[in-house]
Amino acid sequence: MAKYLAEERAGRPVFGLMGDANLGYLGAFMEREGGRYIAAALEGGAVSMGDGWARATGEVAVVSVTHGPALTNTLTALTEAARSRSGLVLLAGSTPEVNDHFQYVDIEGFARFAGAGFVKVRTPAELLPMLDRAFARAAAESAPVILDIPYGVLRAEIEYRAPRIPTLHGRRLLPDPESVDEVLGLLISAKRPLLVAGRGAVASGAREAILQLARAVNAPVMTTLLAKDFFDGEPENLGIHGTLSTPAAIEYMADVDIVMSFGASLNHHTTDSFALLRDRILIQTDVDPRAISGYGPAHHAVLADARAMAQALLDRLRESELETRRAIYMDVVAAAPHRESKDLYESTTGDGFIDMRDATRWLNSVLPEGSVQVSDVGRFVYSTWPHITVDPARWIYAGAFGSIGLGTATAVGAAAARDDVPTALYVGDGGAMQGIVELGTAVRAGLPLVMMVLNDQCYGAEYLKLKWFGSSPEQSFIDWSSFAEVAKSLGAHAVRATCMAELEPAAEAIRAGRFPLLIEVVADPGKVANRPGIVPMDD
Template sequence: MSQPHVFKSIAHGVKDHGVETMFGLMGDANLFMVDSFVRDFGGRFVPAAFEGSAVLMAAAYARVSSRVGVATVTHGPALTNCITALTEAARAHVPLVLLAGDTPVDNPRHLQGIDQRELVQTTGAGFVQLRSPATVGKDVARAFYRAQVERRPIVLNMPVEFMWETAAYEMQVLDVFTTPGGVAEGEVLDNAIGMIASARRPLILAGGGAVAARAQLVKLADRLEAPLATTLQAKSLFNDHPYNIDIFGTLSTPAAYDLIAQSDCIVCFGTGLHDFTTDRGKLMKDKRVVQIDADPTAIGGGMHPDAALIADAGLAAETITYWLDEAEIPASGFTRELDTETLTAHPAGTARAEEGFVNYVHALERLEEALPKDRVLVTDGGRFMTEVWCRVSAPDPRSFVSTVNFGAIGLGLQEAIGAGLAAPDRPVVLFSGDGGFMMGGINEFNTAVRLGLDLIVIIANDSAYGAEHIQFVDRQMDPSLTQFHWPSFAQIAKSLGGDGVEVRSDAELETALTALRDRKGPFLIDLRLDPMDVPPMRI
């Protein structure tokens, strides 16, 4: 039998890892691989309008589907266009493989030549070199293995001169062990359990690394009679539990913030405890902190815990519960003191607004009521998102994607597309600011139209860069440099093949919500907001 070309072997290796959908843009160094993935192996290729968008789509696809996301770009500027997206995905701990073509090794003066390894390293992503035509299977397998065990993007470098060479292909898939085999015993475990057992007001906090351990964490919390909270990345994990206080930190309700202040021991599972979670350390002051994470680098990253365990969240929770039972430790009784009616209730909004604008909080409350309940919720970055996180629900953490791990704006619509393809039978709701939509949304809105996605885009439009606008206002300075006269986003949505409605009053909001029920494809609601009357950011 004739030996396959390298481009076909790469596509074969990707397919061997169970990949059905690949996002990307084609160029000189990857077009034949993409063609083979589709024609020879039955894969689906989703072309983006911009290379960084492809990485973001793959990242959201991975988050919602719990599979490795896959994207591909060609060399030179195609990869440099992915830097922000790779950084976002790396900081979000997303398992993702980016197949990146590279210029010929024997032409160091190639116009699009660049040191890819050095470039990728700055983003926090990993790098795997395709070493030779004979090692394709092993190199592809290593990229997928590392993406899963390191929980970050891995860039697989594919030299263009290899593509039409031939070599035997051998299937290579490395088994991945993602759960530690046990919890540390001895003094470390004893100290942690001792702190938990002696607490009178313990609280269980779950982050993105503990999403799969919901049942074990609930059992531990019920055993301790401790309330449950999450970080933003685990939003909605404890929906419907009677002692769920929702998001922990600067996004907490006033009642939940006070409850956290009263607690004396925070047991943290799968969270890095950054400044927004701890309110820059204030919420952890004078408390015992037990931190449990499968990732050793997460321990002590945000603050120094009193006890730490390197362990899977579910296994650790089971172990702690077992020893509490063995020692016959009584429940704390903390939850018996709680007024559950106020724990998750944020202050209500008002319909009052200046002429030509809608009140943002009131609009969010109406959207929470009217949007499809089985939604996947995606949020861009920016001033408006904190109220969305607090007031708009998601069914579970896998149905919530926030693009704020790098503090960037303009990443939301791209991730909404990836989320939509990972959950094709469910509507996706994206909240974005006007600046973020102009920066990264317009160029991919038509991609959503081409794909026929059930996508609802809500633009919080104050015709300004809001976070900067409010800083000028707070200092009694002229904010005009932050203000813009954007085109009509509703008309842009229509020109790109979707539908859109502009909302400047409560009556128009109700009309938009009625039209929403009859949508046929991507649908945009442009909420016109007064830049002087928007709730301040909570982070």
């Protein structure tokens, strides 16, 4: 096991937490093979680290935990990884085969419940082939796979051989010619078309092909949250499609008759529960059949890679020698005021509190170019997502399962993937308290992590919903200890700010490379944005 992992990882990390099921090979992996092991404080944290590392690199991550409760502790993080399509091998193990072992759990059933794949080693001779199989499945399916290595085979002797994991080829699924002709006809005949790019378009490198297609068929471009800023700076760009859309985008979307998506699942947030696509012709392109009509009916579906589909449409248009004139509305879109603005709000900073929007824009401005940016989930996102600019290939959202608290460990994993630039995390106070223990992991591993805690001393969503149920929002308040002081106790650098001037020491720390760094921003819970910043705050 140790030698296999050392050869397969080739200096890349294994994340985990030791116990009876894995300490034997992890010890040998570090001592005998010189492997890189990052020990998490919690098993769920280890899986989130693997998730973040996989998303940051596009490669298969490796996580190792022990029996029973160690595995069940990973459930939320594993579900997040499964829903985010992260390639990850989770090495676990069945308990000793004795009657009614107190740590027994049905690992295969657990994997199915989390949405992960499952591979089991049944005999010592199967160990190496099943390792190969788990890694191949995780890569091919872009999904977590649990490998069950029973306790009973750990001390068995087998002859070693190197990993035999096939190199993955042929992931670019090409569209069939008939579908290309049909879709092109629809786009050319559209009165107001719109092209929407998702994470699949980012992964396939489809930016230029989609932009050229957009210009050829007179279609503005928009993105999902996961592809945020994919077309930033382009005259056709209208930003995020959905509940975070700008006024300029909303105005154009009102008259759209055909929407074509590339590598986007078109979830409820992207489509405002499908209201934004109702009464429009929807053309959906994706490599994953499960994404088609997942949240509402597509009129035309094409199973194809985003870049391949966009390029095929362009090539067919050129072959047809059809001439299209630039539509007047494209000039109107390009000239729309505040089309790409990130400052469409009125600041509430003052009286000992910082507007979260000011804080997130500030951090975004002081990060070095190429920094990885990670977001937890919570009410604070309305103060973050519309107001920062990201590289969509280095943008990670740890909220596919809607669980707060996964962001810190996810960011630790992303930071472990890159040491040339910082990884920045935006997290609310509730999520930070749930995950701050893994800041200690970043300290021990010496990782370039910047953790901005947007602290309004309450659970934000509950602050709002308590009102709906007729209760006082103060029931959501929690008098946390100072996050900055907790961070210092863990060995991190830390700054606590109640005004913008107090953020300057954090800027100096980032410039000097003093990491990990926690920045605690003190905010007024009554003045936190409850909707995108372009809309006046209300109840």
